[in-house]
Amino acid sequence: MSLLDVGDLWVRHGQIEVLRGVSLAVGGEEIVAVIGPNGAGKTTLLRTLAGVLRPARGRITFAGREMTGRPSWEVVRAGVALVPEGRGIFADQTVRDNLMLGALSRRSFDALDAVLERFPALRVRLDTVAGALSGGQQQMLALARGLMARPRLLLLDEPSLGLAPKLVRETFDAVRRIREQGVAVLLVEQMGLQALEIADRGYVLERGRIVAEGPARDLASDRRVIAAYLGAPRSRPRDGGGSP
Amino acid sequence: MGIQLLVTGLALGSMYGLVALGYHITWATSRTMNFSQGQAVMAGAVVAYGLHVALGWPFLLTLLGTLVASALFGVVIERLAVRPFFRSASLAWLLATIACGTIAENVAMLTFGKDARAFPSALATRPVLIAGAGVYPQELLVPVVGLALMGGVQFFYHRTFYGKQLKAVAYNPEAAGLMGIHIPRAVMTAYALSAALAGAAGLLLAPLLNVAPTMGTIIGLKAFAVAIIGGLDSAGGILIAGFLYGLIESFVAGYVSTGAREIVGFAVVIAMLVVRPWGLGGARPTRRV
Numbered sequence: 001m002s003l004l005d006v007g008d009l010w011v012r013h014g015q016i017e018v019l020r021g022v023s024l025a026v027g028g029e030e031i032v033a034v035i036g037p038n039g040a041g042k043t044t045l046l047r048t049l050a051g052v053l054r055p056a057r058g059r060i061t062f063a064g065r066e067m068t069g070r071p072s073w074e075v076v077r078a079g080v081a082l083v084p085e086g087r088g089i090f091a092d093q094t095v096r097d098n099l100m101l102g103a104l105s106r107r108s109f110d111a112l113d114a115v116l117e118r119f120p121a122l123r124v125r126l127d128t129v130a131g132a133l134s135g136g137q138q139q140m141l142a143l144a145r146g147l148m149a150r151p152r153l154l155l156l157d158e159p160s161l162g163l164a165p166k167l168v169r170e171t172f173d174a175v176r177r178i179r180e181q182g183v184a185v186l187l188v189e190q191m192g193l194q195a196l197e198i199a200d201r202g203y204v205l206e207r208g209r210i211v212a213e214g215p216a217r218d219l220a221s222d223r224r225v226i227a228a229y230l231g232a233p234r235s236r237p238r239d240g241g242g243s244p
Numbered sequence: 245m246g247i248q249l250l251v252t253g254l255a256l257g258s259m260y261g262l263v264a265l266g267y268h269i270t271w272a273t274s275r276t277m278n279f280s281q282g283q284a285v286m287a288g289a290v291v292a293y294g295l296h297v298a299l300g301w302p303f304l305l306t307l308l309g310t311l312v313a314s315a316l317f318g319v320v321i322e323r324l325a326v327r328p329f330f331r332s333a334s335l336a337w338l339l340a341t342i343a344c345g346t347i348a349e350n351v352a353m354l355t356f357g358k359d360a361r362a363f364p365s366a367l368a369t370r371p372v373l374i375a376g377a378g379v380y381p382q383e384l385l386v387p388v389v390g391l392a393l394m395g396g397v398q399f400f401y402h403r404t405f406y407g408k409q410l411k412a413v414a415y416n417p418e419a420a421g422l423m424g425i426h427i428p429r430a431v432m433t434a435y436a437l438s439a440a441l442a443g444a445a446g447l448l449l450a451p452l453l454n455v456a457p458t459m460g461t462i463i464g465l466k467a468f469a470v471a472i473i474g475g476l477d478s479a480g481g482i483l484i485a486g487f488l489y490g491l492i493e494s495f496v497a498g499y500v501s502t503g504a505r506e507i508v509g510f511a512v513v514i515a516m517l518v519v520r521p522w523g524l525g526g527a528r529p530t531r532r533v
Contacts, residue, residue: 052418072421081422088419090412097408104409105424149424 001064003028003184004049004080004153009058011041011048018044020208021058026153031175031185033199033216035192037228040205042188043085046155049186050082051075063152076105081151085158087142091131095122095141098130102148111148118177119144136167143174153184160191172198196220204228247377249498250491255383255452257490258390259445263467264474264482265394266438271476272414273434276326276337278318280345282464284439287348288314288446289455290356293363307447314443315436317348322435327428345464352457360459365451386448393444394483397437410434442467466493469513474524481525 002025011019018041026032034042047053049060051072060067062078070078081102090098099122103109116123119140125133130141139159146154156175160168168191176198179185189195196202196216204212204225212225219225263285267277278284291313296306325340367385371378401407412420413430421427446460453459466489474485489509497505522528 050422052421071427072418073424073426076422076424084419084422088416088422090415090419092415093408093411100405101408101412101420101423101425145423 002026003030003063004186005059005061006049007059007061009045009048009060010056011044011053012056013044017056018208019048019055022205022208022210024203024210024213026184026186028152028184029179029182030201031179031187031199033187033189033192033195033202034205035189035195035202035219035225036205038190039207041208042205043157045205046082046157046186046188047084049075050080050084050155052082073105076149076151079150079152080155081146081149081153082155083142083146083157083159085161087138089130089133089138089141089145091129093130094127095130095133096126098141098145099126099148102145103150105149109148111150115144115147118147118174135162136164136170139163139167139171140174143171143178147178147183151183153186154178156185156187158189159187160189160194168194192225193220245377245498247375248379249494251374251377251379251383253491253494254487255386255490256494257487258387259449259486260463260467260470260489261474261483261486262390262393262445263442263463264471264486265397265479266441267468267471268474268476268479268482269397269438269441270431270434271471273410273417274326274330274431276330276431277341278321278326278435278438279338279341279468280321280325280348280464281438281442281467282460282462283345283348284314284317284321284442284460285446285449285463286352286457286460287317287439288443289363289450289453289459290352290446290457291443292447292450293356293361293455297361297363307444310443310447311440314446315440317443318435318437318439319432320344321439322432326431326435330428330431345460349457349460356455356457358457360454360456363450363455368451380452382448382451386452389448390445393441394479397441398479406433466509469510472513472523473516475522475526477527478523478525481523485524 004026006022006024009019009022010017022045034045036042044053048055051070051074054069062080065078067075067078090101099112100109103111121137122141122144133141159171163171172194175185187195187199196219199216202216202219203210212219263281266281271277288310292306292310295301295309321341321344325344326337329336329340365382367382368380371380401411409425410430410433412423413425413427417427470485470489471482474482493505493509496508
């Protein structure tokens with residue numbers, strides 16, 4: 001059984017059905033990427049998994065526990081942390097306070113040292129108001145704050161958004177190292193190619209449905225996927241790498 | 245006469261600020277407000293009267309009892325009038341909180357009686373002379389306690405972990421929930437704190453005004469005006485606006501006429517809404533990401 005199991009998830013926003021029967025799974029210590037165009041429902045998917053939105057139908061199971069419809073403040077206690085789109089930093093509070101709030105669900109700040117070791121740039125800015133950080137530093141703070149909860153599964157919503165290419169690479173490197181610590185990652189990205197480069201498996205979400213799934217390598221070389229979501233391929237697709 | 249008016253203005257102004265801070269606190273955490281803040285002031289005064297005058301409790305115990313009772317008032321309002329409508333995007337909470345306030349006023353009429361009663365206090369019987377002006381010691385005490393309470397709220401918000409959690413809810417409720425903050429409980433706390441401040445104002449004002457079931461309505465309305473002038477999102481702006489409003493009111497009443505007091509006060513509100521709708525201390529609104 002996987003760490004996270006999602007079955008036939010339907011989510012409505014007013015009259016619109018944003019997710020229409022999404023099923024997916026994330027194993028322990030796996031990086032899974034969900035790619036797809038703008039408006040496909042990627043953010044809605046993560047917000048539903050994190051308990052911000054309630055699904056109309058379907059089932060969410062995490063580590064064998066039924067999580068469907070549980071509010072966000074309970075989901076994070078169960079070990080699922082979402083780093084939201086736009087990062088959700090508390091810009092009017094210090095870096096330290098942001099990190100402390102990240103650890104709230106555990107009532108223990110024992111993750112602080114390990115987190116600061118991984119993001120040394122934050123250590124010297126602990127007493128800085130978070131709103132004064134650069135975009136890249138804010139992204140690091142958002143990741144660090146997510147890790148303060150010591151999650152078993154980290155949900156990342158568009159971590160590359162608004163970052164310069166060099167910072168995007170740094171962010172993806174950080175994601176890779178997070179997995180090495182035994183944390184599973186479910187990553188939602190418009191930068192599909194780069195996301196698939198670090199992912200083990202991937203799903204393609206389109207208009208609320210999963211339209212393709214498979215090992216990240218295969219998806220990255222699938223011509224239809226390339227044409228639709230990845231832009232120009234960096235290298236020519238290998239023969240037999242995907243469907244014709 | 246100037247000194248007297250100054251002292252009265254500062255005393256009233258600090259109380260308007262205190263009650264207005266209550267509007268700010270619930271607005272910041274939940275984008276809703278308790279439009280029975282005025283009745284929370286009245287409830288504080290009535291409870292204080294009951295504890296101090298009728299039961300003979302000493303002052304500090306009375307203060308404690310008043311704070312607890314008015315905080316409970318806030319919790320009840322939140323449960324009955326706000327939480328049921330929180331998720332729907334409607335303004336139902338607005339009418340529902342007004343309804344609760346009206347009910348509270350009626351309950352007070354039935355139990356406390358319709359008539360205004362004096363709240364005897366040693367600090368409001370004999371005026372002391374300051375630069376030739378007669379001033380009640382209570383009038384000096386009120387702004388001092390008012391400022392201390394506001395300072396206490398600021399300390400709570402910026403220096404305690406629970407306060408920082410409420411601040412996080414105010415800044416971004418969705419992200420705060422993701423941290424593990426129980427949002428409904430945070431909103432309830434904000435309502436309790438907000439009503440407790442109003443209740444404290446009721447206790448402090450009781451010796452200066454008479455205690456009556458209808459005493460809160462106009463105070464609640466003026467405090468709302470102060471919250472708008474100061475900026476609903478700005479505690480600092482509200483503090484300043486409270487004092488300004490109290491002083492304007494006091495000086496207009498003293499030098500022009502008591503009748504002109506409300507005209508000038510609320511004209512300022514309308515002017516503010518035209519010129520600077522986000523208030524003295526508020527920031528020009530930008531869309532939050």
